[in-house]
Amino acid sequence: MEIIKTDVAIIGAGGAGLRAAIAVAESAPDLxxxxxxxxxxxRSHTVAAEGGAAGVIKQGDTLEDHFNDTVAGGDWLCDQDAVDLFIRQAPVELTQLEHWGCPWSREKSGHVAVRPFGGMKNERTWFxxxxxxxxxxxxxFQTSLKYPSIKRYDEFYCTDLMVADGRCQGVSAIEMRTGLMQLFQTRSVIIAAGGAGWMFPFTTNGAIKTADGMAMAYRAGVPLKDMEFVQYHPTGLPGTGILLTEGCRGEGGILVNxxxxxxxxxxxxxxxxxxxRNKAMELGPRDRLSQAFWHEQKKGRTVAxxxxxxxxxxxxxxxxxKIxxxxxxxxxxxxxxxxxxxxHELVPVRPVVHYMMGGIHTDIDAATPLPGLYAAGECACVSINGANRLGSNSLTELLVFGKRAGEHAAEHARSAAQPAESxxxxxxxxxxxxxTDxxxxxxxxxxxxxxxxxMNETMESGAGIYRSEDSMRETCDKITELRERYSRVHLEDKSNVFNTNMLYTMEVGSMLEAAxxxxFSALNRKESRGSHQRLDYTARDxxxxxxxxxxxxxxxxxxxxxYLDVVITRSQPGQRVYGGKAK
Amino acid sequence: MTQRAMELSILRYRPEEDDKPWFQNYQVPCEEDWVVLDAINYVKDHLDSSLSYRWSCHMAVCGSCGMMINGDPALSCKTFIRDLRSGPVRIEPLANFPIERDLVVVMDDFMEKLQRVKPYMIRKTGKPLEEGEHLQSPAQLKKFKQYTLCINCACCYSACPQYALIPEFIGPAALALAHRYNQDSRDQGRDEREDVTASNEGVWDCSFAGACSDVCPKHVDPASAVQQMKIASTVDWFMRRLGLGGGKS
Structure with missing residues (x-):
């Protein structure tokens, strides 16, 4: 097995992974x-995000408002120290992207334009x-090409983390072109491998979002945090699940039955x-809008x-x-x-699985409990999104925490002890x-x-918009059963070169573990909060x-x-208020 | 929903088993609103798990699923079954690229060319982040916006007759990307990029067949970018001859 020695290995080259790589290259060019x-x-799924990225920049908006919107939007499950850091760094990171050439839409004056977004009190979504x-x-991606210290390994599928001496010191990966397994020996690892929407039958996510990063960390003993919180985006195209951005409603679009x-x-x-009107009607938060669809459907007021x-x-x-x-x-x-x-016409839409609020447990420095292992982006849970993410916070999140992961991983790489090679x-x-097995x-x-x-069917029935003890119990049992049956799956294709039969099989393995x-996280949370709504425990507890x-x-x-206490700094849990009474 | 039986004739090439590429036919019951990718996924899930191809977003933005469909380069996720003529659908890997396996082509040359044109902001004078954003009017944005829309699907390289003849040609997508930065009011790197873009392998290799723009699924129009660069590079050449400098300062 070939061993590739490096200082920082980053798994995933979407928004968070690229931002982390640039942060390492800039803060530690010798690594x-x-x-x-x-x-x-x-090809990474950051590519499909449409509406924009939140960061306070305009007169009349305040960091405090962004903080409060995010914390209330997350139904007080967000860690407030992380949110604080996030909202402060947001404008800096979005400006940095502007300096790197991002073609943000502009006002007539030449300043960056912002649009309203769901659950946000003021206009602050750059687009x-x-x-x-x-x-x-x-x-x-284009900016990353400037830095000679970033060496890319495109189309390498990572399979496992190497843990030695209680530290993360490497990762194994299959080179798709040859089928050969390579070993990256490294001082720090950052997982930025995206979400897990493909656990569900109907999702906005690309086919590559298969929980690989989450499962890798999970198997290595790192806990997955708040996994029961699955975001349904209220406006996906029926049939395909293709996303129609919240920006549609930000620009004034309405939803009718x-x-x-x-x-x-x-x-x-x-x-x-x-x-x-901000924070009202179609500009309410995603969890509430998707839940409203469910009720309309029960009442027979949706469109067949x-x-x-x-x-x-x-x-x-x-x-x-304007369109x-x-x-x-x-x-x-x-x-x-x-x-x-x-x-000229009404567009049919319905809620669709969009985003995992939960993920690899990290602290505010993007560090996991396993020394040497960091995580950022959708695969991570830091947590700024709590029980429900506000639209346009995730693109900013992958910048803020991608950078932070890069800087802290670089620092760790400098101080890490000698690798335990054998x-x-x-x-x-x-x-x-x-x-090989x-x-x-x-x-x-x-x-x-x-x-x-x-797996898709049982995840929808047990971990959908509304959940109940019976349906969740059934899903827990079904996933246990599927994991057992998974051990009897065999490869029909035994070739080495670009073997997608092997790839899909390993991806399903990852998804079953994360599922x-x-x-189980859903079954054990006996309350309703944000995107986790139970028919048997209807109140927040x-x-x-x-x-x-x-x-x-x-x-x-x-x-x-x-369970782990939520970090509360200055916003005590209160009622989430939208519509006419919203402040 | 009504179904339509379609025959897909897909090029297969597994380098460990096959001496040369060959075609395998599959009968697929297609839904009326399916795209070609849905039909290929049906093959993968139900008929032949060994078929390999790239795809992800299914919404024409990730650029993975470019392939030859009935002889033309196209995104399989944006090519609708209903728009195809009756009879078998011929599906092959993108032309002008080596085949890695089945519908997967080797992208090394394309990736190397993207990098070679220095597709990032080059500024002689930096602006500290604390000073905030650069101002850019909607009109200045419009000047290059179209060229930012390339999804790197490489369909244009498959359509380009010059790339087929001269593999060294930098090619449509990479040249359009260089032009995107050259035209950006915030950028000051045109002269640096001209080392590559105005070289023999750059814009002057283009015969202006326009095939790249015809097949581009995002309407980037690389051919117009190349023509504008030819003019700019000619002007720069004369300016340098006259001792007046050249390139954007």
């Missing part, structure tokens, strides 16, 4: 960086039309007028379409000029994938054996497509559950659950 990704950087994530990712009625006024988000039940997004009053200028991608996507031109090699051999396994009667579909953490869930890997068995 070697291995930027390892299962796809080329510009590049409705392709903000695309431009952020490409700006970061089958009677043409703006139903959100029935869910403590009204009154409907004046419109647009050939893709199932939908509501309608109405953009017609914005006019063609072309501010929402060109949305127009293209709606026309292409549901045959509807938003300039132990790392032993760990590497164990990682390789895990893959998969190749050698005989036909066992299980099929990877079937397992993935069964176990989601299901701060006495028992103003805490982060921590799920610990226990091999084939059920995860062990533990």
């Amino acid at each position: 070697n960086i291995a930027l390892i990704s299962k796809v080329y950087p510009m 590049a039309a409705d392709k903000s994530g695309f431009h952020i990712l490409h700006t970061l 089958k009677d043409g009625y703006r139903y959100l006024q029935d869910y403590d988000l009204g009154p409907p007028d004046p419109w647009p 379409s050939r893709w199932g039940d939908v509501v309608h997004l109405d953009l017609r009053h914005l006019g063609e000029k 072309n200028e501010k929402l060109p991608l949305v127009r293209d996507l709606a026309a292409s994938y549901v045959g509807t031109d938003p300039v 132990e790392i090699r032993r760990e590497g051999e164990a990682a390789r054996k895990r893959v 998969l190749f050698l396994r005989e036909e066992g009667g299980e099929n990877i497509t079937t397992l993935r579909k069964e 176990h953490a989601v299901a 701060d006495d028992k559950f103003l805490k982060h869930s921590l799920a610990y890997f226990q091999g084939e068995g059920e995860p062990r659950m533990d």
Whole structure:
């Protein structure tokens, strides 16, 4: 097995991974960086983010407002020290991207423009039309090409972390082009491998978002935090799950049911007028909007379409000029994938799995409890998003905490003790054996497509918008069963070169492990908070559950659950207030 | 939903087993609103798990799934079954690139060329972050915005007759990217980039066939970028001859 020696290895080259790499290169130009990704950087799912990135920049807005919006939006499950750091660094990072060339949309004056976003009191979402994530990712990728110390390993699929002497000292990866396993021996590792939307049947996420990073850390003993909090975005296209940005509503779009009625006024988000109005109606938070859809569906007030039940997004009053200028991608996507031109027609939409609030447990420095291991971006839980993330906080998050992960990983790399080479090699051999065992396994009667579909179905029924004891228990048992059956999956394709049968199989393995953490974390949180809504425990219970869930890997068995106090600095838990009463 | 049976004729090449590429046919029951990628995913999930191809976003923004569909380079996630002529759909890897396996091509040359044009902000005078953003009017933004929209799908390299003949040619996407930075009011690096873009392998290799712009799924129009660069590089050459400098200061 080839051993590649480096100082900092970064797993994932999306927004957080690239930002981390640049931070290492700038803060410690003498350190070697291995930027390892299962796809080329510009394929990473940051690319698909549309609406924008939040950061206070305009007169009349305040850091305190961004703090309060984020904490209340997260139903007080956010760590407030992390939120504080986040909102302060947000404008700095977004300005840095501007200096690197990000084509932010502009005001006539030449200043960067901002748009309203859900749950945000003031306009503070920087945007590049409705392709903000695309431009952020490409700006970061192109900027990263400047730094000679960043060595990329594109299309390398990381499988396991190497833990020796109680520290993370490396990672194993399969080079897709050759099928060879390589071992990266390193002083620090940063996981920036994205979310896990593909656990669910209907998601905005790209097919590469398969929980790999989360599962790797989890298997290495690092807890996954707050995994029960899964964000449903209220406006996905039916059929494909393609995202239509919250920017649609930020620009003035409305949601109506089958009677043409703006139903959100029935869910403590009204009154409907004046419109647009921040923190009200269609600019309420995502959890509340997706939950309102669920109720409308129960009441029979949604629209039956050939893709199932939908509501309608109405953009017609914005006019063609504004739609072309501010929402060109949305127009293209709606026309292409549901045959509807938003300039003239109502667009069918429904809630769709979008984002994992939970992830690898880190502190405010992006450090995990395992020395030498850092995490940032969607795969991590720091936690600024609490029980419900506000739209446009995640693009900023991957910049702020990506940078922080890079700087702290670089610092750690300088001070780390000598690598335990023989132990790392032993760990590497164990990682390789895990893959060769998969190749050698005989036909066992299980099929990877079937397992993935069964996982998708059970995650939707047990970890959907509303949950109950019975459905969650069933999902826990089903995931336990699927993990057992997974051990009987064999590879039909035994070749080495770009073997996607192997890749998909390992990805399903990662997802099943992370799904176990989601299901058990959900089952054990006996309250309703943010995106975790239970039909049997309908109220928030701060006495028992103003805490982060921590799920610990226990091999084939059920995860062990533990809890950690939320960091409260200056905002005591209160009511989330939107609509007419919102401040 | 109504279904339509389609035959996909997909190029297969597994370097460990196959001496040369060959075509394998699959019968796929397609839904009416499917794209070609949905049909290929159906093959992967239900008919043949050994088929390899790249894809991720399914919304024409990640740039992974470019391939030849009935002879033309296109994104398989944005090519609708309903728009294809009847008869078997021929699916091949992007032309002008070596095949790694099945529909997966070797991207090394493309990636190297992107890097070579220095696609990042070059400034002779730095501006500290504390001083805030650069001002840029909507009109200044509009001047280069179109060229920022490239998703690196490499369809243009497959369509380019010059790249087919001269592999050293920097090619449409990379040149358009250089032009994107050259045209950005915040950038001061055009003369540095001209070392590559105005070289023999740069804009002067382009025969202005325009095929790149025809196939571009994001309407970047690399051909217009290349033409504008030819003019700029000619002007710079004369300015230098006259001792007046050249490139953007």
